[in-house]
Amino acid sequence: MKKINYLLLLAAAMLFAASCGKDGAVGPQGSTGAKGAQGVVGPAGPAGANGQNGSVIYSGSTVPLTTTGANGDFYLNTSTGLLYGPKTTSGWGTGFSLVGATGATGATGAAGTPGSKTLSGVGAPATSLGSLGDYYLDDASYLLYGPKVSSGWGTPVSLQGPPGTANVMYTDWFTPPTYKKDTVFGVYGFSAKEAIPAITQSILDNGTVITYGKLNGYVSSIWPTNQVSELPISITYMDGSAANIDTWSAFATPGTLEIRLVSSLNAYGGISNAHQFRCIVIPGGVNIPATIGYAALQRYLRIKDN
Template sequence: MKRLMHSLPFLLLIATAVFFTTSCSKDGDPGPAGQQGQKGDKGDKGDPGTGGPQGEPGTANVIYSDWLDIVYKPDTVHTAGGTIDTIGYFAFADAPKLTTDILNKGEVKVYLNFTTAADPTITSLPYTELSGVFIRYVAYKETLEFYASINAGTYQDNTGAKRLQYRYILIPGGTTARKSTTIDWKDYQAVKTYLGLKD
């Protein structure tokens, strides 16, 4: 009997534990969410990735012509004495992609190669000299009109190479300006490199 009395509290403890274990269920309502923990420390910066391959030079939306042969005609007047005087020379070049939109919002650049493609000497138009020589142009839809004080038309030298060829560049508006680069539009080599032009 004494042994039973000593074992009774132990048996009651086991019975209570078994009762609570079997009566608890996982099907009850979830309890409230706990508070969010504090943000952890920032980790170390990882190593930079390897760079991708360099892309081909692009020209964005820029349109440019080949080197063009230009033929000038004399601009003449009749004098009171009945003679005909030449007061200048004019020429035209087709520019089919020169639109009204480019004229209003974009940019037109024209260059002249004084020498040959093998040994170029290039200037931008309009061109003037102290002697009074000038070559200039006017741009309108799909056309460039040239006017000069001399016959500045394309010709072949005694080697058969062409001299005095012209090229135009059309830059449409409405595109994002390139940043951090100042381009000298009178320097053809700088323009050629900047726009990725090919001869």
């Protein structure tokens, strides 16, 4: 029994000695473990202090007023280019110019290509006149030539459009109140005069005076009601067993239009006041077709009915 106890004591002593010996080598690193769960959000931190107000740039066309802006602000005088600021408790101070000094004059550039000129005169231009690229205006005809080329001035174009109808004058339909019986070269007739100031000597020399008639004083079998024709008008009808020819004519003099009726049989003692007439005064240069009826002329010249 004592022998076994001794053996146990010896084994225990050996284990104790082994545990007090030098550490062995470090073993290999193990694999990374799994990621843990995210922690909860922490509480918000305290609010920071308010920052200082920034500066403002004002502008105007005069110097700044002392009441304008706050300390630290700036002001631009748009008339002088002076910048004031930053403003302090003593005011805006002296402005300084944002416009730099005038720079030195640059070098002279290369001469440009000569431009074209527009010449003028009366009549077509001479071939020796002007340079290539120039233009020429005939003051009399308003024909523009150019640009001039090596072969000459070429064919001109007109700068003047066709005459308009703005200066055309026309009367309303008028009825002569009375006719005067007269004799011209032994021929009896009746005439009436209407004052028309638009008929001038210039119109008679260069323009046109057209007179139209609506001879409603006749029965409709001789002259259809409201039919319009240009004077002179000849109407033939039977007066008993004889044929009578009525001829209506218009004669223009400065300021006056005369309407005259001649009857081949001297058949009248008076004239009906149902006959109506209209005068159209057309200045020179207004072109109208050679043969045109009243309705077409009315549309062409924009003549209104009255």
